[in-house]
């Protein structure tokens with residue numbers, strides 16, 4: 001069929017299907033087709049530990065693939081509300097069947113993580129973004145590698161371990177107890193195959209990892225190209241330690257939450273489009289304040305990197321929780337609600 005004829009046929013279809021669009025009907029029968037908004041279908045949910053599970057997703061035709069270590073933003077409907085979160089891809093980039101996996105740890109009161117770990121069912125459709133992130137392996141092969149991880153911070157590194165083999169790889173991983181170590185069997189298989197040297201730190205019995213213990217656990221740590229992912233305390237300590245030894249260029253970190261350093265006085269927040277006004281403290285991100293108040297807020301990584309949450313600031317002032325910087329309302333001013341808190345009364349156009 002010629003393009004002109006196809007165009008006329010599509011116009012005719014639009015008239016027939018009004019008020020919906022033909023694509024809305026196509027979404028019902030072929031939601032993963034090329035040209036549709038990028039979606040994925042959950043095909044399986046595999047429990048990993050008591051509170052973590054791997055979700056196998058078949059991405060739609062528009063999926064452009066990923067590099068090991070990258071993450072994907074997914075949109076999940078929880079109790080009728082679409083919520084967006086970021087998850088690292090744990091499948092190797094070259095997985096043959098075209099599926100990808102994410103591995104999610106349920107956190108206390110976590111809306112999306114508990115939904116995915118405990119309630120997600122095969123067959124469910126989710127929204128997907130393209131993979132992104134620069135926590136990836138370099139093109140040139142490093143002679144020695146160290147992976148330093150804790151808790152769910154093991155996920156991007158597992159994507160790397162499954163994707164690329166190196167001659168000399170050491171991993172130090174922290175989790176409360178042996179049974180909390182995600183991917184433990186697979187890690188031990190790699191150790192048995194001499195593809196990995198692994199130290200598990202069980203924080204319930206050993207206490208939190210004191211970063212200076214690396215001298216004893218991995219004596220040549222400073223010579224190793226290092227990828228670290230875990231809670232802020234571990235990453236802050238690692239960044240300081242690597243800097244003190246002048247090898248900070250060898251350390252690559254991935255954070256799941258922003259480092260909140262500054263809080264101040266809050267104020268009354270108005271969400272003018274929704275017509276809601278609530279009191280906010282000066283430490284809670286406006287994204288959380290809005291969601292808590294039942295306002296439909298755009299969101300993304302929730303840590304100030306993806307700009308999926310930007311919203312006009314109509315009046316008042318907000319504080320960037322990472323830097324303390326104050327932004328005042330002016331025409332055209334956009335704020336990242338996931339890392340901004342009220343700095344006095346303000347009006348967010350949502």
Ligand SMILES: Cc1cc2nc3c(=O)[nH]c(=O)nc-3n(C[C@H](O)[C@H](O)[C@H](O)COP(=O)(O)OP(=O)(O)OC[C@H]3O[C@@H](n4cnc5c(N)ncnc54)[C@H](O)[C@@H]3O)c2cc1C
Pocket residue numbers: 071085086087088089102103104105106107108109110111112113114133152155156255256257301302303
């Ligand atoms: C680049 C990137 C990659 C990520 N990869 C993974 C991954 O592979 N696996 C994974 O499980 N998670 C990952 N996360 C974290 C994930 O995006 C969510 O933040 C996490 O699942 C919590 O969402 P929730 O809706 O369950 O919690 P929410 O309902 O948003 O929050 C519930 C409570 O927990 C607190 N909270 C929010 N996030 C965290 C957190 N990460 N740790 C501790 N407390 C938190 C909130 O302040 C709130 O008090 C990643 C985040 C980023 C930015």
